[in-house]
Amino acid sequence: MSSEKPKYLQVYDAIKYQIRSQVYQVGALLPPESELCEQFKTSRPTIAKALNLLSDEGIVRRRAGFGTQVLPPQVAALRVGLLVPQLSQTEIFEPICASITECAHESGMQIIRPPELGRAQDFRKMADSLASQFISMKVDGVFFTPIEYIQNHQDFNLEILERLSRAGISVVLLDRDIYPWPRQTPYDLIGIDNIEAGFVVAGHLISNGCRRIGFVSEPNPAMTVQLRQIGVREALVQNGYRTEDLQTVNFEAEYPENVIQSLQQGQVDGVVCANDATAARLLRILVDRGIRIPGEIQVCGFDDVKYASLLAVPLTSYQQPCFGIGKVAVNTMIARIEHPDGPTHRTTLKGRLVLRESAP
Structure with a gap:
């Protein structure tokens, strides 16, 4: 090493x-450091x-009690925003966003999670505001979960995508596309295979006798819920039943008797709920009716949200691989930023059925 430079710069150059x-x-x-x-x-x-100089340049990351870790090249400077307006409404998004934040940190990527994310009820206004913020901040990418249950949601979500794209911001969709299945936008998407999930859950109930x-869901279900219903129907067909044998029931909390009446009239002995939130409310009604x-x-x-095991009757639920979704999402975002013209990637991860007392 040359003696013309200060010693710390010689060490910096060598490492x-x-x-x-x-x-x-x-x-x-x-x-x-001792070595x-x-x-x-x-x-x-x-x-x-x-080492601090290397850390300032984003070449390594230093953590007390952990050590000094080598970061991927050209990743440390990346800033990526979370645009998940309905975070507070859907429990599964919180652990997925936490995984994205953790995995991004390990890669040296900075995740921007605005403090108002998921708090306001005007999701259209929130999404519009966050898109404007990310554009003005000139972030490198945005993780976006399209908004549902607003008027003209498809046109609004497309407008958000187009605004981000015009600004040169890479976008990775989480959980769902904007269009109804099987139509797809030309953007990367990370989530579970909802058809396969529905197939697995219904198959378990059939194997239980x-x-x-x-199939119980709220009226006008989301596309992900409709895909789960498709999977349930396929399980019926492959087990010798007809698709018409599936009893679809709208869950309206203000009319619980209608739900019970529909299930009893159909002689239903196995229920697939759209999600854990619906299942929790249905279980409460069933228990109250004896x-x-x-x-x-x-x-x-x-989804196997955190309260699924704490219900009056612990719930059997299809568990989403939240950490895996976050990790793949981060890797996909890095690849998209580095190769903006590369082919679209659609990654569906496989979850697992967690068995509990409601359907052991």
């Missing part, structure tokens, strides 16, 4: 060269100064 020549791979930890002191024959403050399957679960009727949900 930077080792990283670029892949002596230390991306994600690897550098040796402890670096011995390697470079210098003091700990000098080593710390060199259920012969009359019901209907034995799972003796008289078995109930399953989707």
